[in-house]
Amino acid sequence: MRFDPKEIGEILEMLLFRELDIRAVTLSVNTLPAIRHRVSDTISALEELLEPYLKKLRPAVEKVASRLGVRIVTVRLAVSPVSIMLEPIGDAKSAVELAYFLDDLAGKYGVDMVGGFSAFVHAGVSRGDRALMEGLAEALNGTSRLAGFLNVASTMTGINLDAVRKSADIILSLKPHAAARFAVTANLPEDVPFMPGAYHGLGLPDAVINIAVSGPGVVEAVVRNLPEADARTLHDAIKRAAFKITRLGELVGREVSKELGVPFGAVDLSVAPSPKVGDSVAAILEAMGLPRVGSPGSVFALALFVDAVKKGGAMAVSNIGGLSGAFIPVSEDAVMAQAAAEGAVTLDTLKVMAAVCNTGLDMIGIPGDASADVVAAIIADVMALAVYLDKPLGVRLVPVPGGKPGDYYDLGGLYGKVAVMEISRYSKIPLMSRGGTAPPGVERLKKG
Structure with missing residues (x-):
């Protein structure tokens, strides 16, 4: 699909006046060839495998950003799930050692985050999974760039309640900055460019570039220019803006891929907010006509927005990947964080x-x-939604020491100020102690 002059002019206006940027260029690398029986040998093999890519990654991204006049916010690396690499080693100490190595290597080459310190435990826990889970809290608490997840549920297998409970224990043992780099997930795709869900999937080539776009400010400006438009007109305008945003993402991805000499993978259509003013998904929903995000009508507004983004993005790119919807991270969206602190947005609303x-x-x-x-119950609720709606979902909770509902904790950077929310009037939920695996629902039967 060619880029015509008028379209380029519109994108330039977005770049100059509407804070349009590319959220992340994520290089995803197959690190399974580096598996060895001793952690020291694995680290040596990882270094030999990754360094040729990392030496070129940031220079390639900066060259493309300069040539196109586009701001690229973060440069990221995703590796194969580390739990698989731990299978022949099988101890938590080695997991932590691998974590520190990956974090240091990322810092050495100017990579902002590295994902894949993760395990898929939706149907059970292997030796490598167990080692990663036991070392996860220490690994994340002791690093600054490392990110990871535990995938504890899937439409095909159901919900591993033992893994849900273990995930809750891990979350409560994490420092706030570490918790921001950990998620509990279900049905996670293998080409996610966003952290902490990024990892190199088993079906991908040896290396691939995936792109995460941004652009809430662009969409908000479009919506505010249509104060009297009906729902269909509004939907169409958002769809057209999403088309332009994701076209830019594909252009950047293809150019970076060319510079690195690796295949271009996919663009995640998700419109991601940031804490800065004018870069909020919640502000888009309010511009559509909500008195406050979280009020009645919020689900309808979000559904209209997400559908328009997906339809516009799907027409714009050759390959769709990742989560491809609307990101509404509470702390990373200044308007959403304020609504949460006021009590307009509650946990039940977000569910x-x-x-x-x-x-x-x-x-x-x-x-x-x-x-x-x-x-654990909060996680289980979301996992149930994911399984019964057959979609990828996640939970990222940040425990704040001494925090009370309405308090803020400043994480800084893209993470913003996290608002402490009221989560339950109950402290004991015996259901969460039953353990075992909840079987998959009827969606599994529809798949044959």
């Missing part, structure tokens, strides 16, 4: 909104003394 967006409960502050039962 309902998760039914029509692709992220689940994202970047929510919780009291540091929350009970593991309650945290």
Whole structure:
């Protein structure tokens, strides 16, 4: 599909006046060839495998950004799930050692984040999974760039309640900055460019570039220019803006791929916010006509927005990947964080909104003394939505020491100020102690 002069002019206006940028260029690399029986040998093999890519990654991204006049916010690396690499080693100490190595290597080459410190445990826990889970809290608490997840549920297998409970324990043992780099997920695709869900999937080539776009400010400006438009007209305008945003993402991805000499993978259509003013998904929903995000009508507004983004983005790119919906991370969206602190957005509201967006409960502050039962139950609720709606969802909770509902904790950077929310009047939920695996629902039967 060719880029005509008028379209280029419109994108230039977005870049200059509407804060349009590319959220992330994520290089995804197959690191399974580096598996060895001793962690020291694995680290040596990883270094030999990754360094040729990393030496070229940031220079290639900066060259493309300069040539196109586009701001690229972060440069990221995704590796194969580290739990697989730990299978022949099988101890938590080695997991932590691998974590520190990956974090240091990312820092050495100017990579902002590295994802893949992760395990898929939706149907059970292997030796490598167990080692990663036991070392996960220490690894994330001791690093600054490392990100990871535990995939504890899937439409095909159901929900591993033991893994849900273990995830709750891990969350409550994480420092706030570490918790911002950890998610509990279901049905996670293998080409996610966003952290902490990024990893190199088993079906991907040896290396591939995936792109995460941004652009809430562009969409908000479009919506505010149509104060009297009906729903269909509004939907069409958002769709057209999403088309232009994701076209830019594909252009950047293809250019970076060419510079690196690796295949271009996919563009995640998700419109991601940031804490800066004018870069908010919640502000888009309010511009559509909500008195406050979280009020009645919020689910309808979000559904209209997400559908328009997906339809516009799908026409713009050759390959769609990742989560491809609307990101509503509470702390990373200044308007959403304020609404949460005011009580306009509640945990129950966000659960309902998760039914029509692709992220689940994202970047929510919780009291540091929350009970593991309650945290596990919150995770289980979202996993149930993911399984029964057959979609990828996640939970990213940030425990704030001494935090009370309405308090803020400043994480800084793209993470913003996390608002501590009221999560439950109950502290004991015996259901969460039953353990076992909840079987898959009827969606599994529809798949044959």
